[in-house]
Amino acid sequence: MAGAALLGAAGCDLAERVPGLPGTTPPNREGTNVVLVIIDSLRKDHIGVYGGERAVRTPNLDSLAKDSLIFTRAHPESMPTINARRAIHTGTRTWPFTDWDPPMGEDIILQGWQPIPREQTTLAEVMRANGYGTFFVTDNMHQFKSAYNMHRGFDAFDFIRGQTTDNYMPNWTYPPEKVDQALMKGNVPAMTGQMKQYFSNVAARQTEEDWFAPQVFSRASEMLEAVSGTGSPFFLTVDSYDPHEPWDPPEEYLKMYDDEPYDLKEPFSVIYGPSDYLTDRELERMRARYSAEITMTDRWLGRLMDKMEELNLFENTLLLLLSDHGIGLGEHGYTGKPAYILWPEMTDVPFFIRHPDGKGAGQTSDYIASTHDVASTVLGYLGIDAPEQMTGQDLSVMPDDDPDDDRSHFTSGYHDHVWTTDDRYVMFCRHDGTDAKLYDVEADPEMYEDLAAQQPDVVKRMFDGYVLRDAGGPLPVYDPLPEPTV
Template sequence: MNLVVMVLDTLRYDVVHHRGITHVHVPNLDALRRDSVSFSAAFGEGEPTVPVRRALMTGVRSFPWRYPFDTKGLYTGNRGWHKIPPEQATLAEILLVHGYKTALITDVFHLFKATMNFTRGWLNWEFIRGQENDNWQSGNLNLIRDEIGRYVRGPLDLRAHATLIQYLLNKRAFAQVDPLTSGTVFRRGIEWLQANHDDGPFLLWLEAFDPHEPWDPPRAYADRYCPDFVGTEFIMPHVAPQVASDREKERVKALYYGEITYLDEWIGRLLNTIADLGRLKDTTIMFTSDHGTELLDHGRFGKNAAALHPYNTQLNWLVRHPSGVGAGREVGAFVQGHDLFPTTLDILGVPKPERTEADAVRGGRSVWPLIRAAAGERVPAATLAAARANRDFAITGWGSYASVRDRRWNYIVNFERPEADTRLYDIGADPDESRNVAAHHPDVVRAYRHRLEGFLSQELPASLPDCFTPDNNRNPAQLYYKRRA
């Protein structure tokens, strides 16, 4: 049995599943969803980018933050943003020693920053350069000054626009191959399959940073959703709610939707390649995402740690098994990113690694019994009960915030300063999670706070032992352009 895993960044669940946002053109994902089992209550456990990948690759929760690793040079302020702990075996390492040819192809530049070690276990790995503020290309600002003017309202602020500057300098190089680096990820994945598919079992892991900002698809894709546009295109959209016109805000959404449609075409090419090579019959395909993004749901574009709502925290997870088990079915149990690892080993029949006691407690659990049960297969009662246990809620951590979510309530709190921000949303009465009803339900707040305290093994306010030092992690581009300003 082979395995192909696709991970997309910043991809909203409701776009892929046409729930609420129904008009985005993703025919290849639609086809994959029909052939797969899908999970309607998949939520992030530790967000954003790097903690998610670590949990996917090791099967161990990233949150609560607990590692005092050296993070100097990572230039981001996110908690849990560090390497894979040495005692945690990765999926690639395990499959490699079981005879699998393992390959990682990605443009997620965060995985290759100083002190990172996400190349562990990959027989082949390829870093596609140029995404966002990947410090790759350089050049005189005059090379991109005219283009910057299309994406910025008002004068150029070198420090505030450092990421955009770096991206546009990078684009001068990567666009000679494909319009977006994510396209190159899939192109190289297709080429890898063509060269390696018949050389024993394989794991191909494709990581595409899109549809993360900047939202910059080939414009025909955005025109599908917002045609005949004239105005500023805020491809870095965070300031748009304050300064953009209504039409420009619609264009921002169209740019995001356009990136998704662009990626869907590449997903279709990859799936067609797997079929043409005759590998659908012996390859499990998994498709997932790390988090979503806000599209003015609560007045913003982009993500932030305090907004632990479904548009940010709900994940896509599709599992296509070559036998067709569960195809077209939906599993409603709460699942999280660290469940992918044990599920994969279960499907492939590979033993789980030995864990430390602490990691065993925080380890994910296989959802393969849930998939089989959803397909109508007879699963031993004890096995099914174990797989279903404690799947009636999900805990998500992001920065200094945490969410405890179940079918009825979403409790969000700054776990370091609960007196500053504690919120409760009644999901049944308020599915958009717009009205904080914490003051009206103190008993519910108390119960969910107690559940979080049990999870963290300490009362709130909590203090976690990670040691991220923002002053040691400044973006080199911002440091440089601050000096130039």
């Protein structure tokens, strides 16, 4: 196929390394393929099928949703990027970060941000042990480092280079006018370097096919073409970094959301923190750029779905689609993804499961689905026993049956903050219970009225009864570390 796909390392014997790994018992649904789509930083409220005033043009996501079971209360097990993917690939909770050991030389210092532990088995390894061809396409630069083990278990994987700060091209080849245009008031020096690297990486783009989401979904379509005729079932993971910033879509997409004259700085990227560095017009432009990036990504997801239809794969393929987290665009006075803005724009993500037999198509579930449920769901559907470490729920039994865990509440974590919810409230705070915010999401679903001062008993009940109980005791405390710049 176009672009040499790198072969996964054979490594040592898997059964010897991980005792209790399921054997090669034939799946109950023999010949069923699996496609897993991960879309970074995709907010639930921007997808048409979820409704709401912030929904943008997502015809392909909406079409997929009509054929899928739709989870209306999906939240990441932990955040951000690497934490969420550790949970997706291993089916194992990353929070409460008790095993955190910051990798040497890493520029992102966040609790839980580290490679997949060697003793944990990945979903791809289990699938390969059960006779599946395993394939991976992504442009998510944080997964490129081989030490992170995100590629473990895949027979072939393709990493598309050039996103954001990837040292892909010499960073002195950038167009100066683009970098100057991108530097908003208050940008830290690190942002200058990021923009120089990014615009150097993309300087050779000519057509829309050269943008990142088009490359990812086009390469995934090529993989489908190559593997669908082999006669063996396959597991394909497609992981798109878009619509993560920088928001730099082709101009025609931006005009869908902002066709008014604009002569200010271009918010290609974002400062993590208070949004007061932006004028109202700049914030409007930033939101338009994010929306445009989603619509472009949706279009090329549609190309992948077209390829699946062309190859008659929908009839024998389980398809899951979800995101790792969202991003703040000034709704509560903050932009980006700092750990302390755990409002719906950060924590509410899409999650679809499309069964090949159409079960649950177009139905919704308010069960709290999460990133670490992916592995258990895939293996459960195929009738493959999951390793004991995979503690997520098998969501494939829905809507006919309920998962084993009723999830009357759920707890998540991001660096030194925790977030927890039940049927009525959402509470988030620092890891020691301070700086708590409490919201009645029945009355205030977008979480603007903080009730923590009026209802300290509810805050205490949720912290002691949910957070500490789920964590198995007090959360780990690490020496203060510098706030990440990206």
